[in-house]
Amino acid sequence: MQNTDTRPPLPAVEIRDIDNQSMVDAGFQVIDQDLVRLQSKPLKARQVIIRLDGCILAHQFTNLRLRSRPSLPDQFIAFVAFGPDASGSVNGLQVRHDIMLAVPPSTGISLVSDPGYESMTFLLRPEDVSAHLKVRDLEDSFHLPQEVQVLHVGADSAGNLFAWGKRLVEVATADPELFNNKEQRAAAQADLVDTLLTTLSGTSKLEPERRERTRQLQSDIVRAAERHALAHADERLYVTDLCRAAGVSERTLEYAFRAVMALSPTAYLTRIRLHRVHQALLQARPGSTTVTEQALNWGFWHFGEFSRAYKDCFDELPSNTLRRSADQS
Structure with missing residues (x-):
């Protein structure tokens, strides 16, 4: 053949x-x-x-x-x-x-x-x-x-x-x-x-020693919370939802995220959602979407705060990412 x-x-x-x-x-x-x-x-x-x-x-x-x-x-x-x-x-x-x-x-x-x-x-x-x-x-x-x-x-x-x-x-x-x-x-x-x-x-x-086993458990907690957040990205999530998904208290969840990611649960999940917006803008066909649409898709309702957080993370405004994607198409 x-x-x-x-x-x-x-x-x-x-x-x-x-x-x-x-x-x-x-x-x-x-x-x-x-x-x-x-x-x-x-x-x-x-x-x-x-x-x-x-x-x-x-x-x-x-x-x-x-x-x-x-x-x-x-x-x-x-x-x-x-x-x-x-x-x-x-x-x-x-x-x-x-x-x-x-x-x-x-x-x-x-x-x-x-x-x-x-x-x-x-x-x-x-x-x-x-x-x-x-x-x-x-x-x-x-x-x-x-x-x-x-x-x-x-x-x-x-x-x-x-x-x-x-x-x-x-x-x-x-x-x-x-x-x-x-x-x-x-x-x-x-x-x-x-x-x-x-x-x-x-x-x-x-x-692994006892301390490392503790870190492994904390890593498992973080992964469980992350999986839940990504599976429900179009919903307004609260820390309560993450605690329920991981089966732990708010304090345990906070400790796990601080130990593994050096971020709070909400700060880390914001990072994930920013990356998902970034990927969507990069992959968009010309005229198929807008920055506002993708921001809303991933749970960002305050567009001024969203733009500032996006620029802090990716060193450019979301509109520039979308424009660059269109220029490369």
């Missing part, structure tokens, strides 16, 4: 310096992020993707506190190493430079990244990882995760893995064309797999 897919092939190297939300929302066609900015400051972030023949390396950096919900496609397993100055939380667990994250296919996580966050994500096909583990006789020392796992690696091993990825990113940034060569991609992939498996052979599953 003739192949009717006319999409151009994805480049081996993609580099994006990000200073506005629309560039984040465009994505890299690798990991869905669903990102929300938690600080009203200019965004300066960088994403680099290196596509090898059987795996992908993704590097991310941000200068702002962000909430994202990365979701893996079904063909990849992910291993994440964190930069030496990275901080934040994953599903309520503290990000540290001496740990790694293992994420099975078709799985999402809740990530809060602090300013200066930097990570290196290694995406491989599960069957390829299994085959390498079998040949190296490492099947008993490391098992592919069936759920999100935090792995204790040690500062030296985790740092070496992150540094290896950083060197490859620097090479790709300096000379992207180098990775258009099949032999160069094959050599980089062999080195990547070898370095990653060497690191994984010395890992152990990290059992």
